[in-house]
Amino acid sequence: MMDRAIRTGLRWTAVLSLVLSQAEAFYIPGWSIKSYTKDEAIPLMANKVYSDNTQLQYAYYDLPFVCRPTGQRRLGDGLFSGQNIPLNLGEVLRGDRITVSDMELTMEHDAPCNLLCNREISRQELRRARHMVQDGYVVEWIVDNLPGATCFVTVDKTRKYYAAGFKLGYTDHSTGHPRYFLNNHHTIVIRYRRAPGRAGERGGKVVVGFEVYAKSIGLADKRGADSCPTDLHDVQQNFELYLPSNKTLSATDAKQQAPKLDYSKLSYKPAETWEDDDSDLDDDDSDLDDDGAKLTIPYTYSVYFREDNSIEWSRRWDLYFVNQEEGLKVHWLAIVNSLIICGLLTSIVLVIVAKTVRSDIKGYTSKESSVEDGKSGGGLLGRRGGKRKSGSGSHTPREKGKTIPGLLDQHVAAGDLLDQGGESSDDEAGALEDITGWKLLHADVFRTPRNGHLLAPLVGSGMQLLFMAAGLVLLSAFGVLNPSFRGGFISFGVGLFVFAGLFSGYFSARVYRTFGGQDWRKNTAVTAVLFPGLLFSAVFVLNLFVWAQASSTAIPFGTLVAIVALWLGIQVPLVYVGSWYGFERKGAWEHPTKTGSVPRQIPQQAWYIRGLRTVLLAGLIPFAVIFIELLFVFQSMWQDKSGYYYVFGFLAVVSTILVLTIAEVTVVTIYIQLCSENYHWWWQSFFVGGGSAVWIFLYCVWYYFVKLQITGFLSSLLFFSYSLMACCVYGLLTGMVGFLTAYAFVRRIYGAIKAD
Numbered sequence: 001m002m003d004r005a006i007r008t009g010l011r012w013t014a015v016l017s018l019v020l021s022q023a024e025a026f027y028i029p030g031w032s033i034k035s036y037t038k039d040e041a042i043p044l045m046a047n048k049v050y051s052d053n054t055q056l057q058y059a060y061y062d063l064p065f066v067c068r069p070t071g072q073r074r075l076g077d078g079l080f081s082g083q084n085i086p087l088n089l090g091e092v093l094r095g096d097r098i099t100v101s102d103m104e105l106t107m108e109h110d111a112p113c114n115l116l117c118n119r120e121i122s123r124q125e126l127r128r129a130r131h132m133v134q135d136g137y138v139v140e141w142i143v144d145n146l147p148g149a150t151c152f153v154t155v156d157k158t159r160k161y162y163a164a165g166f167k168l169g170y171t172d173h174s175t176g177h178p179r180y181f182l183n184n185h186h187t188i189v190i191r192y193r194r195a196p197g198r199a200g201e202r203g204g205k206v207v208v209g210f211e212v213y214a215k216s217i218g219l220a221d222k223r224g225a226d227s228c229p230t231d232l233h234d235v236q237q238n239f240e241l242y243l244p245s246n247k248t249l250s251a252t253d254a255k256q257q258a259p260k261l262d263y264s265k266l267s268y269k270p271a272e273t274w275e276d277d278d279s280d281l282d283d284d285d286s287d288l289d290d291d292g293a294k295l296t297i298p299y300t301y302s303v304y305f306r307e308d309n310s311i312e313w314s315r316r317w318d319l320y321f322v323n324q325e326e327g328l329k330v331h332w333l334a335i336v337n338s339l340i341i342c343g344l345l346t347s348i349v350l351v352i353v354a355k356t357v358r359s360d361i362k363g364y365t366s367k368e369s370s371v372e373d374g375k376s377g378g379g380l381l382g383r384r385g386g387k388r389k390s391g392s393g394s395h396t397p398r399e400k401g402k403t404i405p406g407l408l409d410q411h412v413a414a415g416d417l418l419d420q421g422g423e424s425s426d427d428e429a430g431a432l433e434d435i436t437g438w439k440l441l442h443a444d445v446f447r448t449p450r451n452g453h454l455l456a457p458l459v460g461s462g463m464q465l466l467f468m469a470a471g472l473v474l475l476s477a478f479g480v481l482n483p484s485f486r487g488g489f490i491s492f493g494v495g496l497f498v499f500a501g502l503f504s505g506y507f508s509a510r511v512y513r514t515f516g517g518q519d520w521r522k523n524t525a526v527t528a529v530l531f532p533g534l535l536f537s538a539v540f541v542l543n544l545f546v547w548a549q550a551s552s553t554a555i556p557f558g559t560l561v562a563i564v565a566l567w568l569g570i571q572v573p574l575v576y577v578g579s580w581y582g583f584e585r586k587g588a589w590e591h592p593t594k595t596g597s598v599p600r601q602i603p604q605q606a607w608y609i610r611g612l613r614t615v616l617l618a619g620l621i622p623f624a625v626i627f628i629e630l631l632f633v634f635q636s637m638w639q640d641k642s643g644y645y646y647v648f649g650f651l652a653v654v655s656t657i658l659v660l661t662i663a664e665v666t667v668v669t670i671y672i673q674l675c676s677e678n679y680h681w682w683w684q685s686f687f688v689g690g691g692s693a694v695w696i697f698l699y700c701v702w703y704y705f706v707k708l709q710i711t712g713f714l715s716s717l718l719f720f721s722y723s724l725m726a727c728c729v730y731g732l733l734t735g736m737v738g739f740l741t742a743y744a745f746v747r748r749i750y751g752a753i754k755a756d
Contacts, residue, residue, distance in 0.1 A: 033195065033196070033199070033206060033313060034144055034206070034207075035195035035199040035200070035205060035206050036107045036192075036204065036205050036206070036207070037107065037202075037204055037205070038107055038108050038203060038205075039106055039107060041075045041104065041106055041107075042075075042105040042106070042107060042143060042144065042190070042207070043075040043077055043079050043100050043101075043105075043143075044100075044101050044103045044105055044141060044142070044143050044188075045085060045098050045099060045100050045101060045141065045142040045143075046060040046061060046098075046101045046139075046140075046141055046142075047059075047060060047097065047098050047099075047140040047141065047147075048060055048095055048096060048097055048140055048552050049063065049137045049138060049139050049140070049168060050095075050137065050138055050140070050165075051132075051135045051136050051137045052136060052638075052639060052640065052708075052709070053135050053136050053709050053710055053711055053715075054135055054710060054711065054712060054715040055553065055714075055718040055719060055722075056546065056549055056551040056553055056712075056715060056718075057095040057551055057552045057553045058137075058550070058551055058552055059097035059099070060097075060099070060139060060140075060141075061097075061099050062097075062550065062552070063128075063129075063132070064121060064125040064128060064129075065119060065125050065126070065128065065129040065182075065297060066119065066299070067102065067116045067117035067119055067299050068082075068117075069081040069082035069099065069100065069102050070082065070102055071083075073102055073104070075100060075104070079100045080100065081100050081101060081102045082099065082102075083099065083100045084097075084098070084099050085098040085099070085100070087487065088486075088487045088488075088491050089487070089490065089491045089494060089562070090486075090488055090489060090490030090491035090492075090493075090494075091486055091487030091491075092487075092555070092556065092559050093487070093490050093555060093559070094487055094490060095551075095552040095553045096487065096552070097552045098142065101141070102116060102117075103116065103188075103303075104303075105143070105188070105190065105303055106303075107192070107205055107305065108192075108205070108305050109303075109305065110303060110304050110305060111301075111302060111303040112232075112302055113228035113229070113232065113300055113301075114226075114228070114300065114301055114302070114303070115226055115227045115228055115298070115299075115300050116299040116300060116301055117299050118227065118296050118297070118298050118299075119296065119297045119298075120294050120295070120296045120297075121294065121295055121296075121297065122293070122294060123243060123293055126241055126243055126295055129169075129180075129182060129241050130180045130241045132168055133168055133169035133170065133171060133180045133181070133182065133241065134171055134178070135711070136167070137167075137168045138165035138166065138167060139165055139166055139168055139214075140164065141210075141212060143190065143207060143210045144206075144207040146207065146209070146210040146316065147164040147165065147210070148164075148165065148166060148188075148210050148211070148212040149162035149163060149164050149165070149166075149209075149210060149211055149212065149319070149320065150162070150163045150165065150166045150167075150211075150212065150213075150214075151211045161319055161320070161321075162209075162211070162319045162320045163320075164320060166183070166212045166213075166214045167183060167214055168182070168183060169182040169183050169216065169241070170183075170216070179240055179242070180240065180241040180242075181216045181238045181239060181240050181241065182216060182240075182241050182297065183214035183215060183216050184215075184216060184217060184239050184297055184298060184299050184300070185214070185215045185216070185217045185229070185232065185299075185300045185301065186212055186213070186214050186215070186300075186301045186302075187212070187213040187214075187215065187232070187301070187302045188210075188211070188212055188301060188302065188303045188304070189209070189210075189211040189213070189304050189305075189306060190207060190209070190210060190303070190305050190306070191207070191208050191209030191210075191211070191305075191306050191307075191308040191311065192205045192206060192207050192208060192209075192305060192306075192307060192308070193206060193208055193307060193308060193309050193311065193313070194206075194309075195313075196313065206313045207316075208308060208312070208313055209308060209311060209316065209319065215232070215235065216235075216238035216239045217229050217232075217235050217237075217238065217239055217298075217300075218235070218236070218237030218238050218239045218240065219237070219239070219298075220236060220237040221235055221236050221237055223298075227298055227300070228300050229300065232302065239297070241295075243293055243294075243295045244293075317482070317483060317484055320483070321646055328647075330628065330631075330632075331629070331632070331647055331650040332650075333628060334626075334628035334629045334650070334654060335650065335653055335654060335657075337624070337625070337628060338625040338626070338653075338657040338658070338661070339657060341621060341625050341661060342625065342657045342661050342664070345621070345660075345661055345664040345668070346660075348664070348668055349664045349667055352667070352668065352671055437674070437676075438671070438674035438677075438749070440600070441600070441677060441679045442593045443593065443594065443595060443596035443600075444595065444596060444599060444600045444679040445593070445674065445679045445681070445746060445750060446591040446593065446595055446746075446750075447595050447599065447679060448515050448516055448595075449515070449680065449682035449683055450683075451683075452511075452512070452515035452516075452517070452682070453512065453515070453517060453523065453526070454526075455511070455515075455682060455683060455686065455739075456508045456509075456511040456512035456515060456517070456527070457508050457512075457523065457526045457527040457530050457531070458530075458686065458732060458735065458736070459507055459508060459511050459686070459735075459736050459739055459740070460503075460504040460505060460507045460508025460509075460511070460527045460575075461504055461508075461527065461530070461531040461732055461736075462733050462734075462735055462736025462737070462739075463500070463503045463506075463507045463736055464497060464500040464501060464503055464504035465497070465500075465729055465732055465733040465736075466733050466736060466737070467496060467500035468493055468496040468497045468500055469655075469733060471492070471496045472489065472493055472496065473648055473651055473652045473655055474652065475492060476489065476648035476651075477648040477649045477651075477652045482646070494563075494566070497571075498566055498567070498570050499574065501528065501570075501571040501572070501573075501574035501575040501578065502574045502577060502578040503578060504527055504528075504578060505524060505527060505528070505574065505575035505576060505577065505578025505579035505580075505582065506578035506579065506581060506582035507582065508523060508524075508527040508575075508578075508579065508582070509523060509524070509527075509578070509579040509580075509581075509582035509583035510582040510586055510587070510588065510589065512583070513582075513583050513587055513588040514588040514589045520579055520580075520583040520584075521579075523579065524575055524580075527575055527579065528571065528572045528575040528576070529572075531732065532567055532571065535725065535729075536563070536564070536567070538721065538725060539555070540560065542717070542718060542721055542722075543555050543560070545714055545718075546714070549714065553718075589743075589747075591747065591750075592747060592750045592751035593750050600677070600679065602677060602679070603676070603677055605676055605678055606676065609669075609672060609673050609676060609678070614669060614673075614684065614687075614691075615688055615691040615694070616695075618665050618666070618669045618688045618691050619688070619690075619691025619692040619693070619694055620691075620692070620695060621661060621692075622658055622661050622662050622665060622691075622692035622734070623692040623695035623696060623699075625654070625658050625661050626654055626658050626692075627699065629650065629654045630696070630699065632645065633645060633651075634703055634707075638703070638707075638708060638719070639707060639708060658734075659737055662689050662692070662734050662737050662738055662741075663737060663738070663741040665688065665738075666685055666688050666737075666739075666741050666742050666745075667741060667742065667745045669684075669685075669688045670684065670685055670688070670742045670746065671745070674746075681742060681746065682739070685738050685739045685741075685742030685743070686735040686736070686738060686739040687735065687738075688742075689734045689736070689737050689738015689739060689741070689742075690730070690731035690732065690733075690734045690735030690738065692730075692734060693728070693730045693731030693734065694727075694731075696727050696730060697723060697727040700719075700720070700723040700727070704716075704719060704720070
C-alpha cells in the first residue's frame with residue numbers, strides 16, 4: 001500500500017512540474033532564441049501598470065482611458081490583437097495580465113507615426129487617469145519577452161542602462177497647483193542584430209533591445225490628415241488631463257481649429273485660471289460626473305528599427321542591471337561584515353566546545369570516579385558514618401532538609417548525606433559543590449516540553465521552507481531562474497514547497513515521536529494543515545480587499561481553487577508519506593541520558609536569559625549579518641518594482657553565513673541557559689533561532705516610514721500584512737535551524753558525559 005502511495009506522490013509531482021513550468025514560458029539566455037526575417041510581424045504585448053507608491057497593480061487594458069484592442073488584426077506568431085497570452089502560476093500570482101496589442105511592428109520597417117485610436121473618456125474616467133498619474137504609475141509592454149524600457153545614460157556618459165517600464169504621465173507643480181499630463185505618444189525603438197547560427201545565415205534577426213520614449217502632445221499641436229502630429233520634435237503643448245464643464249473637445253475639432261486658433265481660444269483652460277474656476281475636476285466634484293462632458297485622447301505611436309551589434313543576444317538583459325553595478329561594492333561589504341560576525345561567533349563556539357565543555361566533562365567524570373573510589377568505599381551518596389575532618393578547608397554544615405542538586409535524577413536531602421549525625425569528608429563535599437551548572441541537568445535536559453505536539457509541526461514546516469528557499473536561491477544563482485523567465489521564481493517556489501511536504505512530514509513525525517507522541521496521523525494532519533492553512537487564510541482575506549479594487553494583484557478564483565488542489569491533492573499525501581516513513585521506519589531519536597521522574601527546581605535566572613529578552617538579544621546578531629543585503633532585497637520588492645534583483649550569488653553566500661550564524665548563536669545561548677540550570681530549552685532554541693525575524697519586521701516598519709512613499713489604507717495594509725507573513729516564514733525557517741542545532745549540541749555534550 002505504501003509503495004502505491006509513493007508512486008502516486010511521484011506521479012502527482014510530475015504533473016505539478018508540468019503545470020508550473022510551461023514550455024513557452026521557460027527561457028534561459030543562450031538556449032531559446034527567436035529570430036525574425038525582414039518584413040515579419042513582431043507582436044507587441046501590453047501587460048500591466050504598477051507604481052512604487054502603491055501595492056495595487058492593474059491590467060493595462062482594464063484602464064478606461066487607453067485604446068482597447070480591436071481583435072481584428074492578425075500579428076506574428078499566429079496571434080491576433082486582443083488575445084490573452086496563457087500564463088503560468090507565477091505570472092498570475094505576481095499580477096501579470098498579458099494581452100496582444102494592436103500596434104504593428106514589422107522587422108526593419110520604420111513607421112514615423114501611426115494613429116492607434118481616439119479614446120473618448122468621461123469625467124469619472126478622467127479622474128481615474130489623474131489619480132494614476134499622480135501615483136506615478138508605470139506601464140509595462142513586452143516585445144520578444146523584453147519589457148519596454150526607459151533609457152538612461154550614466155553620469156560619465158560612457159554607458160547606458162535600462163529601467164523597465166515607462167511613465168503613464170507626469171505631474172507639473174511649477175504653477176503652484178498640480179497639473180496632470182498624460183503621455184499619449186510613444187516612440188518605440190527596436191534594436192536588433194543578426195541572429196547567431198544558421199538562422200542568421202538565412203537572414204534572421206534577433207531583438208536585443210526594446211526602448212519606449214513616452215511623450216505628451218496636446219490638442220493644439222498641428223496634426224496631419226491621419227491625426228498624427230506634424231512635428232514630433234517641436235511640441236507646443238502637452239496633453240493635460242483637464243476638462244472644462246459642459247464642453248466636448250474632440251481631436252477632429254482641435255485639428256481643424258489649431259491652425260487658426262491659439263491655445264486660449266480652445267475650450268481648454270490653462271492652470272492659472274483654475275483657482276477661479278469651480279469646474280476643475282477635484283475628488284469632491286462628484287456632481288459633475290453626469291454632465292455628459294467628454295474628452296478625446298488621441299493615441300499615436302512611432303516605430304524605429306536600429307541595428308546594434310554591440311549587444312549580444314545572450315547578454316541583452318545586462319542593460320537592465322548596469323545601473324546596479326555600483327552596488328557590487330556594497331554587496332561585498334555585506335559579505336565581509338557577515339564573515340566577521342560569523343568568525344567571531346565561530347571562535348566563541350570553539351572555545352565553548354574545545355575548552356569549557358571538554359574540561360567540564362573531564363572534571364565531572366574525574367570527581368565522580370574519585371568519590372566512588374574514595375577511602376569510604378561507599379560513594380558520595382552511600383557513605384554512612386565517619387567524621388568531618390577539621391582544618392582550613394572545612395565547610396559549614398548544611399541545614400538538615402535542605403535540597404541539594406545531586407548527581408542522580410532526584411533531589412537529595414543533606415540529612416540523607418550525613419545519615420543521622422554522620423559527616424562527609426572534605427573531598428566528598430568539595431566534589432559535590434564543584435559539580436554545578438549544565439552537568440546537573442542530565443536527568444532533566446531531555447524532559448518533554450510543554451505543547452510539544454505544536455512544536456513538532458512547526459519544525460516540520462520550517463524544514464519544508466528551508467528546502468524551498470535553498471532550492472530557489474541555488475536555481476537563481478545558477479541562472480535557471482532569471483528575470484527573463486517571467487513568473488518562474490514563484491512557480492518553482494510553489495512547486496518546491498509542495499514537493500518538500502515529504503521532508504516536512506518526516507521531521508515532524510520524528511520529533512513528535514521523540515516527544516513521546518503516539519497518534520502520528522493526527523500529527524500528520526496538523527503538519528499538513530497548520531502553516532499552509534494559516535498562510536492561505538491570510539492571503540484569501542487580503543485578496544478580498546484587493547478584489548474590491550479590481551486590481552490585477554488579486555488572485556483569480558480559479559487560481560485559488562488550483563492552489564487548494566495542489567495543497568490538498570499533492571502536498572497532504574506527500575506529508576503523509578514522509579510522516580509514515582519517519583514515525584514507523586525511523587522512529588524517535590535516542591537520548592544519551594534518562595529522564596528523572598521528579599523535575600528539578602529551576603533557580604532564579606539572570607535578566608539577559610529571560611524569555612523575550614534572550615530572543616531579542618540573540619536575534620540581533622543574525623540581523624546584523626543580513627541587514628545590508630536586505631537593503632537591496634527591499635529596494636527590489638518595494639521601492640523599485642521596475643527593477644530586478646539579480647545578485648543571487650551574493651544572496652546565496654550571505655544566506656549560508658546566516659544559517660551558520662543562527663546555529664552558533666543558538667548553541668551559545670542554550671549553553672548559557674543550561675549553565676544557569678534551566679532545562680527548558682526546546683521552545684527557547686526555536687524562538688532564539690527565529691529571533692531575528694522580530695528585528696526584520698521592525699526594520700520593515702522603519703523602511704515604510706523612512707524610505708517609502710506608499711499612500712492609501714489598502715496599500716499600507718498590504719505592505720504590513722505581506723511583511724508580517726514574510727517574517728513569519730523566515731522565523732519558521734530559522735527557528736527550525738536553531739532547534740535542530742541546539743538538539744544536536746545538547747545530545748553531543750550529554751552523550752560525551754555518558755561515553756566518558
